[in-house]
Amino acid sequence: MRRLYGICRRAPAFKVIIAALLAGLFSGLIGAMGLGGGAVLIIYLTLFTDTPQLEAQGINLLFFIPIAAAAVTVYAVKKQIKWKMTLKITLWGLIGVIIGMYFARILGGELTAKVFGGLLVIIGISEIFTKSEKRVAKRENGCYNKKE
Structure with missing residues (x-):
């Protein structure tokens, strides 16, 4: 049995x-764009x-190791990575x-899934109703720059 959109049914x-x-x-396309x-x-x-949920999160993390490696290679070749800033962000990311992981273990899979869904809704609503000049980009010479 496969579960499709919350409905269990047999799928070929x-x-x-x-x-x-x-x-x-x-997932790979969106991940390679850093989105x-x-x-x-x-x-x-x-x-x-x-x-x-917790198993899906683990699979997701493993899935993105090769995707991230390929994307980083492309961005590094184009010199579009600020390495010092990346190091600082990565250290905070590890924390x-x-x-x-501590909170996911305490909350359990079901509540973690609800928190994840809630965050997706909040981010989606924010993206729809928030207009920011910083997010508006203009393609120029193969690079994205702030809107002029």
Whole structure:
């Protein structure tokens, strides 16, 4: 039995494979752009494959190691990475990971899934109703720059 949009039903193998391919493709594309493709993958894993939330998060982290490596290589070749700033952010990110793992363990899978869904809704609403000049980019000479 496969769970599709919250409804359990049998799905032909080819549909399951196509759904997995699309989830992987969209997660990789969005992740390579640095836009958080993990949300797509976690939604796919939890809704379509009945994977528990915490397990889906672990799969998501492993999935993005090669995706991130490829994206970093491309951005580094184009000299679009500020390495000093990246190091500082990464150190704080590691602290955030430790704190996040602690809270995920305390909250459990079900509540973690609800918190994750709530954050997605808040971020989505914010993106729809917030207009920021910093997010408006102009393509010029292969690089994105602030709007002039």
